Amino acid sequence: MMCQLFPYAEAVTRWLEPEQQRAWRAYVRMQGELNAHLSRQMSVDSDISMADFAVLVQLTDTRDERVRVLELARSLHWEKSRISHHVARMEKRGLVRRENCSSDGRGSFVVLTDQGRSAIEEAAPAHAETVHKLVFDLLTEAEVEALGSISEKIFTRLTTGECAAVVARCDADDPMEVVSQEGGCPEA
Amino acid sequence: MMCQLFPYAEAVTRWLEPEQQRAWRAYVRMQGELNAHLSRQMSVDSDISMADFAVLVQLTDTRDERVRVLELARSLHWEKSRISHHVARMEKRGLVRRENCSSDGRGSFVVLTDQGRSAIEEAAPAHAETVHKLVFDLLTEAEVEALGSISEKIFTRLTTGECAAVVARCDADDPMEVVSQEGGCPEA
DNA sequence: TGAACCTGGATGATGTGTCAACTATTCCCG
DNA sequence: CGGGAATAGTTGACACATCATCCAGGTTCA
Numbered sequence A, B: 001m002m003c004q005l006f007p008y009a010e011a012v013t014r015w016l017e018p019e020q021q022r023a024w025r026a027y028v029r030m031q032g033e034l035n036a037h038l039s040r041q042m043s044v045d046s047d048i049s050m051a052d053f054a055v056l057v058q059l060t061d062t063r064d065e066r067v068r069v070l071e072l073a074r075s076l077h078w079e080k081s082r083i084s085h086h087v088a089r090m091e092k093r094g095l096v097r098r099e100n101c102s103s104d105g106r107g108s109f110v111v112l113t114d115q116g117r118s119a120i121e122e123a124a125p126a127h128a129e130t131v132h133k134l135v136f137d138l139l140t141e142a143e144v145e146a147l148g149s150i151s152e153k154i155f156t157r158l159t160t161g162e163c164a165a166v167v168a169r170c171d172a173d174d175p176m177e178v179v180s181q182e183g184g185c186p187e188a
Numbered sequence C: 001t002g003a004a005c006c007t008g009g010a011t012g013a014t015g016t017g018t019c020a021a022c023t024a025t026t027c028c029c030g
Numbered sequence D: 001c002g003g004g005a006a007t008a009g010t011t012g013a014c015a016c017a018t019c020a021t022c023c024a025g026g027t028t029c030a
Helices: A018-045 A052-059 A069-076 A078-094 A114-132 A141-159 A161-167 B018-045 B050-059 B068-075 B082-093 B114-134 B139-158 B161-167
Strands: A066-068 A096-100 A108-112 B066-068 B096-102 B106-111
Touching: A018 A052, A018 B018, A018 B139, A052 A066, A052 A069, A052 A078, A052 A096, A052 A108, A052 A114, A052 B082, A066 A069, A069 A078, A069 A108, A096 B082, A114 B139, A141 B018, A141 B114, A141 B139, B018 B050, B018 B114, B050 B066, B050 B068, B050 B082, B050 B096, B050 B106, B050 B114, B066 B068, B068 B082, B068 B106, B082 B096
Parallel strands: none
Antiparallel strands: A066 A108, A096 A108, B066 B106, B096 B106
């Protein structure tokens, strides 16, 4: 219908084919709803947000439980100012603590506190269960595989070449390397 | 790895299987990155946000180009206060206008302005092109089909039964009906 | 009629994400 | 060594989402 509404758009415009449109609309709504649901679940039955959780996962993922701010930014694909603000708020709530880096006067570490550790330990099982209920209990093995490879394709497209350049987020030293940080701890 | 880190979580916890984990991590990152990229693209080369765009699409989708606030909320699956705030901001920028509803003294309409119409007309082609470049150019027909059906499964799960009840967002009169609003105009 | 209740919507506080400066350190190279 | 560039991180302003609360206009029913 939009296509009828915008007949004057340059003739070169590639609108979506019907099946593409169906898939896209479904994806957009699903993704919005799923995010909302996961966030709400997390902050209702644990007392942290998905963002907190993501940060805490990165920290528990490191022996030593301390990570440099920019490394956090790179592995989460967040901008540095986002990390900075978020860590500040988490620090205020006692989930993490900042420490100066002795080897580099500019840098600082984000360190997991006991309270942070118990927060994520409490949150993780419920979150994993939610992901099961909302996603994996519904999908066949083939669909899981498809979801993974579709996501990887798109992600790779987004983080290589022009797209990555446009973003200029907190530039992974090697733009290709961002996808290789697998094998760590799950988000769920 | 998290599984090792939380061995004390109740034994009943269902962690994710390796393939599930891979798919889940890939999905989460892709989705975050894709959202960020679409938003940035939209606000760089048009002067509106994805949220603005979504609202404008709903408006152009209606002959008469006016929609009741709550109807907007229902079709976008947003909370009413989100709509209210967002419409207020859009009004301030001249993209829409509010009008009182004569038949129901409480209600009000959101009306598309000329400026709003030209904003979406300008934004839509570029957005569609971006979606092509970032998504559909990469996927086979089978993958498009898979993406659609996976998304629909999850979306349905999220909007029926207990999940929908938990949310109690702006209750579609018939909880089943929310998925039936197909056939309208694409988001892209 | 009027009291209890429901509905459509607005509002303010708070937490969060983004962008554009800004500071302080370190690096590089003459 | 010294000065410019790069790097690590912070800060403030603003847009946005959520929550709880409020309020005015309808509905129901005695």
